[in-house]
Amino acid sequence: MDCCNAARRSALAALLAIFGGCSDELNDESSGVATVAATVDAIVPRDVILLTLDTLRADRLGCYGHPGGLTPNLDRIAREGTRFEHAMAPMPCTAPAHAALFTGLSPRLCGVTSNFTKAPDAIETLAERLRSLGFATGALFNAFDFSAINLVQGFDGIAFDKGRRAERIVAAVAQCLASTAGRRRFTWVHLFIPHGPHDLPEAFATRVTHRYDGPLKDDFFSMEKLRSGEVAVPPDFAAWYSDRYDAAVAFTDARVGELRAAFERAGAWDNALVIVVADHGESLEGRTLGFHAPVIAETTLHVPMLWRGPGIPAGRVVPQLALHLDVVPTLFAQLGETIPGELEGRDLSPLFEADDLAALEWSRHGIATLPTRFEGKASGDSEAAVVRSGRFKLILREGGARALFDLAADPAETSDVSVAHADVVRALESAFESWVRATAEATSGGAVSPEMAAQLRKLGYQ
Ligand SMILES: [Zn+2]
Numbered sequence: 385m386d387c388c389n390a391a392r393r394s395a396l397a398a399l400l401a402i403f404g405g406c407s408d409e410l411n412d413e414s415s416g417v418a419t420v421a422a423t424v425d426a427i428v429p430r431d432v433i434l435l436t437l438d439t440l441r442a443d444r445l446g447c448y449g450h451p452g453g454l455t456p457n458l459d460r461i462a463r464e465g466t467r468f469e470h471a472m473a474p475m476p477c478t479a480p481a482h483a484a485l486f487t488g489l490s491p492r493l494c495g496v497t498s499n500f501t502k503a504p505d506a507i508e509t510l511a512e513r514l515r516s517l518g519f520a521t522g523a524l525f526n527a528f529d530f531s532a533i534n535l536v537q538g539f540d541g542i543a544f545d546k547g548r549r550a551e552r553i554v555a556a557v558a559q560c561l562a563s564t565a566g567r568r569r570f571t572w573v574h575l576f577i578p579h580g581p582h583d584l585p586e587a588f589a590t591r592v593t594h595r596y597d598g599p600l601k602d603d604f605f606s607m608e609k610l611r612s613g614e615v616a617v618p619p620d621f622a623a624w625y626s627d628r629y630d631a632a633v634a635f636t637d638a639r640v641g642e643l644r645a646a647f648e649r650a651g652a653w654d655n656a657l658v659i660v661v662a663d664h665g666e667s668l669e670g671r672t673l674g675f676h677a678p679v680i681a682e683t684t685l686h687v688p689m690l691w692r693g694p695g696i697p698a699g700r701v702v703p704q705l706a707l708h709l710d711v712v713p714t715l716f717a718q719l720g721e722t723i724p725g726e727l728e729g730r731d732l733s734p735l736f737e738a739d740d741l742a743a744l745e746w747s748r749h750g751i752a753t754l755p756t757r758f759e760g761k762a763s764g765d766s767e768a769a770v771v772r773s774g775r776f777k778l779i780l781r782e783g784g785a786r787a788l789f790d791l792a793a794d795p796a797e798t799s800d801v802s803v804a805h806a807d808v809v810r811a812l813e814s815a816f817e818s819w820v821r822a823t824a825e826a827t828s829g830g831a832v833s834p835e836m837a838a839q840l841r842k843l844g845y846q
Contacts, residue, residue, distance in 0.1 A: 428720060429694050431656035432514065433647065434572045434711070436485065437636055438478060438528070439579040439676060440662035442471070442688045444633045454634045457641035458690070461660055463699055465692030466736055468706040472772055473664040476676040476684035477755040479533045481663035481708055482574075486510045486535060488712035488727035490751065493823045498755040499677075500832050502534040510712050511538030511570060513724060520564040524557055526550045527576035532832055539572075548583045549635075550575050554642045561650035569652070573643060577636040578666070580607070580674050582628045584635060591631040596624035607674035617673060626668045657693035657718055659711060677755050680770050680779065681797060685752050693718070695736065702735045704746040705772060749773045749815040771812040776805070778812040786813070 442448045445455045447462035448469075474484045479499045480491030486509045487494040496503050503509075511521045515538050523536050526545035530536050541563070543556035557573060581603045584592075600606040600621050609615040640660075647653035665684045666676050676684040689706055695718055709729030716723045717731045730748060738744045750772040769780045775792035788802035788809050802809050831837075 429655055429657040429718075430568050431647075431652045432519070432570045432715065432719070433652075433656050433658045434485070434510075434570070435640065435643070435658070435660045436482060436572070436574045437578065437640075437660065437662045437688075438574065438576045439664065439666045440633065440636065440688060441665035441668075441683060442662070442686045444630060445688050447690075448688060452630060454630055455637040457637045457644060458660065458688070461640075461644075461658065461690050461692050465658070465690055465696045465698060466700040466702060468689040468691075468702045468704075468732075468735075470703065471661065471687050471689035471706045471708075472750045472752060473662075473685050473687050474708050474750075474752055475755055476664040476679060476752070478528055478663050479530070479535065480755060482530065482535055483533075484708040485661065485663075485711050488709050488724070488729040490709060490728055490819075490823060491755075492753065493728060496533065496535070497753075499528075499533070500837060501756070502532075502830055502832055503537070505534065505537070507537075508724070509535070509538045510715070511536070511572070513538070513712075513716075514570040515540065517719075517721065518568060519570045520567045521570045521572075522560040522564065523572045523574075524553050524560065525572075525574035525576075526553055527579070528574070530574070532835075548576055548579075549585070550577060550639055554639070554646050557643060557646045558650065561647070561652050565650070571647075571652075575636055575639055577639065578629065578632045580604075580629070580632075580666075582632045584628065584631050588631045588635040588638075591634060592624065592627040594620065594623040594627045596621045602628055604674075610673055611671050611675060611678075613671065617670060622668070622673055625673060629666065629668060655694060657696070657715065658691070659715070660688065660690040660692075661708065661711070662687035662689075663708075680752060680754055680768075682777075682791070682795065685770065691732075691736070697736055700736070700741075702732075702741060704735055704741070704744070705748060705750050705774070706732055706735075707750050747773075749812070749819070751816065751819050769816060771816045773808075773812060773815070776808050776812065778802075778809060778816075780813070780816060788812075 444450050446453060446459040447467055473481050475481055475491045477499060480496045483491055483494050483496035483503055487507055491497050494503060494507055495501065515521050521539045522541045523539040524543040527548050529544060531542065536542055541560055543560065545552040553573060560571065598618055598621060602625060610617050644653060647656065664676050665687060667673060667679045667683050669683065672679045707729060710732050711729065713723045713727050713729045714732040717733045723731060734744060735741065752770040754768060768782050771778045775790055777789045777791050779787045786802055786809060787800045788805055789797045790801050
């Protein structure tokens with residue numbers, strides 16, 4: 385890794401020395417620059433692409449074992465790059481999970497602990513950091529307005545599509561790339577599609593094979609009836625709803641294919657550093673069917689994470705735990721830049737470069753908590769936090785109850801092994817207590833505006 389990063393730094397230094405950082409000159413073939421630039425491009429990515437997919441469970445992707453063929457485009461990216469088998473969201477909630485991706489800090493430490501709290505102005509985001517390195521920065525997102533929670537700091541250009549199907553996002557990406565041709569670029573694209581209620585085009589609605597003819601709908605009103613216990617979950621409704629979710633996943637994957645084609649047409653894909661990650665998953669079971677924020681099970685915390693690009697091995701599957709917090713430090717390492725200080729995340733680069741992953745020492749903890757607005761709600765889930773290390777996951781419940789699961793042997797979290805592994809429980813509890821102490825000083829940027837709160841309630845958030 386040191387060798388690799390040193391090579392990148394050296395190449396970048398050479399580039400800056402020759403061109404004085406002026407990207408326009410990169411296209412000057414008459415001076416023989418193109419040959420040098422092509423060599424440097426192979427080492428230092430010109431484009432960084434972060435694609436965040438909302439509410440996408442890892443277990444629905446073919447590359448994570450789903451047999452339904454829902455995700456050919458994402459599976460292709462996984463084959464071309466490295467897939468993290470165990471990536472974990474810091475909170476099953478849109479704004480806090482994205483805040484962790486953008487800051488390298490947990491939601492508690494960066495102050496975004498629900499969809500209703502803003503990031504502080506003082507927080508330094510990934511876009512701000514890359515812009516200071518000379519990157520053009522573009523943000524394209526749909527349905528959820530990230531500007532209202534102060535998470536678009538550092539983006540030069542912003543495109544927000546209010547629709548759920550992201551109809552305008554692909555066209556906006558092409559425009560964004562055309563306007564920044566020749567520059568180093570950071571482009572963040574967010575797709576909201578797998579999030580319910582599901583607005584399916586006909587071509588994807590036909591994938592729904594289970595039938596349900598009762599009074600419940602694919603809407604928040606019906607989900608709330610289930611969560612409150614007013615109505616028991618009809619099995620045929622759950623099967624029908626799960627089908628609709630799967631169809632939405634297939635629709636999302638088709639959009640990913642369209643986005644890839646747009647980047648390819650602009651020459652911005654092949655040598656780009658591409659990161660694909662979901663903010664969180666989705667519950668499709670029991671009373672929390674159709675929800676994620678009040679659920680701290682693997683259904684909502686286990687997310688897909690794929691990396692592709694120069695320096696990223698193709699076809700690699702990493703078994704070690706990876707977190708949203710790791711994206712900023714890893715990205716800086718891959719760009720050959722100094723990793724910003726005071727981040728909670730860890731540089732994942734050794735996992736790209738190790739000859740024998742099984743032999744690599746990679747001891748770490750991952751922590752997930754619930755959004756503040758859901759703590760203590762009677763949803764059937766009252767868990768407050770998760771501490772994950774290796775195969776073990778400790779759930780800390782309000783009131784002091786503990787449950788330990790061995791996810792390697794019991795991925796469905798059905799058997800509490802805390803008695804048999806009391807030493808693991810103590811170690812994970814200690815790690816959690818240390819983390820709580822270390823993150824106690826954080827401040828939020830305050831509550832969102834009443835208008836944004838109303839908009840969030842329209843999207844179904846509470
Ligand atoms: Zn989300």
